[in-house]
Amino acid sequence: MSTSRKTEVADHLREALTRGDYKPGERLPGEEELAEQLDVSRATARLGMRILQDEGRIAIQAGRGAFVADHRPIVHLATPITGGSDSERFDAGYQPHLREAGYDQIDEKIKVSLDTMRPKVARRLRRGDAGDGPHGGLVVIRASDRFVEGSLWQSQVTHFPFSIANNTPLMSPDRLEQGVAAVLQELGYREDWNWDIVGARMPSQDEAESFGLGPGIPLLVQERVAYDGETPLRFTETVMPANRHQLLYSGGRAPEELLLMASDVNIFER
Template sequence: MELGRIDRLNDRPPYRQIADHLRAAIDAGQLGPGDRLPSEAELKEHYGVARMTARQAIQELRTEGRVVAEHGRGVFVRQPPPVRRLASDRFAREHREAGKAAFLAEAERSGFRPRVDQIEVTRGEAPSFVRERLQLEGGLVLSRSRRYFADDRPVELAVSYLPLEIAEGTAIAETDTGPGGVYARLEEAGYTLERFVEEVTARMPTSEERSRLELQAGVPVIVVLRTAYDSAGRSVEVCDTVKAAPAFILEYEIKAR
């Protein structure tokens, strides 16, 4: 890989110029996924800058989520997103009929082994954003919290909220909901799913989310808030998901009408 030179007459700080060179090398494929970046010492020697300047340049790329530091080994170009999330396909009834919940289907299609842990089932008052979307004036909800993995990498946290009157007494209230997941159990109970509405935002993770998803500092998350409606127009579930941003590609197919 050919590194550039710092333009001392440029108003752009040296560390940003170095970051620009490294970023360009990644974009051009000169540094590919899993490749190690030049060390701070190597950058210091090549550019004739202080070690702190080299460190700031690497930190720029870490903050952008382009590279990850591995203790004792160095800094490496981040691997491409492992999971492609096809919004037009992930809730297809055929997946539930085949005994696969949405994440299981999309992770396997992407070539990864999915698994889930930290499953917790609780009952209580609904948060205000859930109460609004479920159109609840009162009553309790059943909450299902869990963490998803692609291979051995935690990539998503999710909490589903369902009216307790719907979920209680079904496998939805169990740790293992059975083949096809929550949506399969809802349809077995007579709530035929008709449509889903998703709100997608991005933010920085909380300290708890960063710990559970094992994220490096400066890596953002994608938040997808989904409401499921049955054929009678009733909202039957709200799912709040927090995804490690580098782990996903979100693909949407939009028809021209």
């Protein structure tokens, strides 16, 4: 079984998927049929199919066969617009958007904790002196796990300096219907600018199991630090499977209907 032959199998299937010969969720030819078509052994056909599985292009199910990966990503509104960001307003924005896409069972679980500030968080919040002062080393953590059809869909963790969040609604495990930015404004802090970094990485084994990910599916990681002038107010890290999410950024005076306007955009389209 030469490497070149299994690569030929993978190339053959990849080209077929690119042409749209098979639709998302459709069953692909089995190992035996594929081996006969390409004049290779079943073992070589199997190895070629595994290459595409590792790329996240197909899903191989034991006893059922191989199927085209069904990438139907939900648009994640990364840029706040009039009325707030859907990533923060679960009931008013994010949940209805999922229901419109055909998902019914949607839930959010929130946990709040108090911990010492890890070096990564201290760097994001520019707290080089995190250990100084009576509460300088403490951070309030709001963790939100969002579930769709019983599976973990998105995980978001926000860190607030203790001096900002102590004895405020930010320490409550209840959902903040008006959004974090609105709560901060009520406390006298205005989020007037922020920066984002978005990257991709492969999940750990625990993350793959928690998100229910097959081989070859990376995670998108979005980091955001929001400021009031030169004062960092919060650091938020959102982790989401790349085949289920795509980030939407806007510039200028984007309309409130932006999320609806872009809801049918799919970067996996060919």
